Amino acid sequence: MVNIVITAPRGHMDGLIVKAACERDDIRIVGGLGPAGRDYIGKDIGLAAGLGREIGALVYDDLTEIIDRCDLVVDFSRVELSMEVLSVCKKYKKGFLCGTTGFSAEQEKALLAAGKEIPMMKAANTSYVVNVMRKLLGIAAEALGDKAKIEIIDLHSQNKLDAPSGTALELGEEITARSDKKMEDIAFHSVRAGDTPSSHKVIFGCMGEMMEISHHAYNWECYARGACDAMVYMAEHGPGLYTMEDVIGL
Numbered sequence: 001m002v003n004i005v006i007t008a009p010r011g012h013m014d015g016l017i018v019k020a021a022c023e024r025d026d027i028r029i030v031g032g033l034g035p036a037g038r039d040y041i042g043k044d045i046g047l048a049a050g051l052g053r054e055i056g057a058l059v060y061d062d063l064t065e066i067i068d069r070c071d072l073v074v075d076f077s078r079v080e081l082s083m084e085v086l087s088v089c090k091k092y093k094k095g096f097l098c099g100t101t102g103f104s105a106e107q108e109k110a111l112l113a114a115g116k117e118i119p120m121m122k123a124a125n126t127s128y129v130v131n132v133m134r135k136l137l138g139i140a141a142e143a144l145g146d147k148a149k150i151e152i153i154d155l156h157s158q159n160k161l162d163a164p165s166g167t168a169l170e171l172g173e174e175i176t177a178r179s180d181k182k183m184e185d186i187a188f189h190s191v192r193a194g195d196t197p198s199s200h201k202v203i204f205g206c207m208g209e210m211m212e213i214s215h216h217a218y219n220w221e222c223y224a225r226g227a228c229d230a231m232v233y234m235a236e237h238g239p240g241l242y243t244m245e246d247v248i249g250l
């Protein structure tokens with residue numbers, strides 16, 4: 001059983017994680033974290049997240065009030081909040097699953113370094129299928145890296161703050177790790193329109209032929225399911241830096 005705190009329960013992703021975690025018997029939500037001044041501070045997180053029922057855990061506006069009671073904090077919110085959560089998790093030696101995207105290189109480094117002290121995962125995409133896609137891309141990059149012009153297109157809701165998406169960047173990093181391509185050799189295109197839940201397409205353009213590897217999310221539940229599996233995995237494995245590949249066993 002892993003005891004978790006969920007940040008930003010009114011947010012799209014964290015609300016879905018509340019719902020997915022409540023459906024499992026290996027995760028217990030002990031509390032939530034919301035911005036100071038909101039009307040749901042001190043209220044049940046089930047109501048704050050829109051479940052329509054209480055689950056017996058409250059939303060706090062100060063993580064240190066609840067941190068002692070959890071094993072791990074899960075946060076899919078904003079860069080600023082994620083960095084605050086990181087420092088509290090390190091101080092109290094608690095696990096941290098960070099699904100937020102849009103970090104600077106320096107922030108990214110600090111997040112990854114925390115794996116030396118606590119159970120840590122920074123995953124731009126917790127969908128199983130996207131992580132299988134990433135693996136397939138690695139194979140394609142090894143074989144076609146020197147033959148193809150590679151372009152990555154990410155399609156997201158018009159409210160998304162960062163571009164390219166965190167996933168597009170991670171897919172690009174996989175290609176650079178498995179071929180002689182550098183990030184600047186890959187063309188990134190970001191479309192932000194309507195309320196699409198997210199698509200990623202990687203194009204390998206060759207002479208006389210081309211290949212596309214794509215993923216389309218129809219809703220955000222795939223990310224919430226993957227996040228729940230990741231939390232259980234991290235709690236079972238203790239301090240260390242983990243990836244979704246570890247969770248899936250790829």
Ligand SMILES: NC(=O)C1=CN([C@@H]2O[C@H](COP(=O)(O)OP(=O)(O)OC[C@H]3O[C@@H](n4cnc5c(N)ncnc54)[C@H](O)[C@@H]3O)[C@@H](O)[C@H]2O)C=CC1
Pocket residue numbers: 007008009010011012013014033034035036076077078081098099100101102123124125126127166220223
């Ligand atoms: N790793 C993955 O698989 C996925 C990652 N994401 C990432 O998750 C992040 C959030 O995405 P959404 O849920 O769509 O955004 P959202 O805008 O629906 O939710 C963000 C929430 O954070 C809250 N927040 C901001 N500052 C806060 C603070 N100081 N204290 C408490 N709460 C605070 C806001 O009130 C808002 O409710 C983005 O970076 C997105 O890219 C989204 C989907 C999947």
Ligand SMILES: O=C(O)C1=N[C@H](C(=O)O)C[C@H](O)C1
Pocket residue numbers: 101124125156157160164165166167168197198199
């Ligand atoms: O909708 C989003 O925002 C998403 N963000 C992540 C990213 O930046 O890659 C993961 C997924 O693409 C959805």
